[in-house]
Amino acid sequence: MSDLAAYASLFLASLLAATLVPAQSESVLAGLILAGGQPVVALVAVASLGNILGSILNWLIGRGVERYRDKRWFPASQAQLARAQTQYQRFGYWSLLLAWVPIIGDPLTLVAGIMREPLWRFLLLVSIGKIGRYAVLAAGIDAVS
Numbered sequence: 633m634s635d636l637a638a639y640a641s642l643f644l645a646s647l648l649a650a651t652l653v654p655a656q657s658e659s660v661l662a663g664l665i666l667a668g669g670q671p672v673v674a675l676v677a678v679a680s681l682g683n684i685l686g687s688i689l690n691w692l693i694g695r696g697v698e699r700y701r702d703k704r705w706f707p708a709s710q711a712q713l714a715r716a717q718t719q720y721q722r723f724g725y726w727s728l729l730l731a732w733v734p735i736i737g738d739p740l741t742l743v744a745g746i747m748r749e750p751l752w753r754f755l756l757l758v759s760i761g762k763i764g765r766y767a768v769l770a771a772g773i774d775a776v777s
Contacts (some may be wrong), residue, residue, distance in 0.1 A: 638664055639683060643682040650762075652685025652738050657683065665773045675769060676770050680763045687731055687741040687758045694745020716743045725749055728757035732765040 648655035661679050661726075665672055683720060700706050701713060720743045721729065728744060732739040744754055 635670060638667075639674075639678050641748055642678050643650065646682030647689075648684040650683040650738060650741070651689055654743070655731045661766065662773050663710060666777055672770050672774055676763070676766045680759070683732075683762045684755070684759055687762070688740075688751075688755070690741040691736060691745035691749070691751070691754055694742040696745075697742070697750070698746060703740045710729055713746075716777070717747060720744065720747050725757060726755055729761045731758045732761040 641661050645655060645660040646657040648751070649657040650744075657679055661675060664670060664675050668742075701710065716739065720740070725744070727740060728749070731741050741758065
């Protein structure tokens with residue numbers, strides 16, 4: 633696999649994994665680290681960038697989703713949306729440090745957009761969590777191999 637294809641596949645997998653689309657990027661990162669063709673730091677950077685951009689996409693969707701909440705096709709009920717907003721208010725913006733956690737992280741970034749979390753703070757906290765997760769994962773794989 634060429635370097636460009638490796639980085640592109642990792643970026644795409646990481647971007648999709650951060651959206652509400654079911655995808656997984658850790659196995660792609662692990663496979664590329666074990667293959668040994670690219671520097672681990674570069675792989676972590678590409679995976680982090682893709683994952684952070686996917687979270688920004690969720691945040692942007694959250695910013696605009698409010699106008700559709702009364703539509704029949706809207707995927708969440710008023711009660712579900714209110715519950716998510718209440719939870720976000722309860723735990724605050726520090727909960728964005730958990731945006732990397734499977735299942736809860738992606739909806740959390742969407743709710744942050746709904747709650748009008750400032751982009752600068754959103755980016756800072758989400759980036760810390762996501763870069764940290766990939767760095768720890770890469771260090772563990774690198775240590776084992």
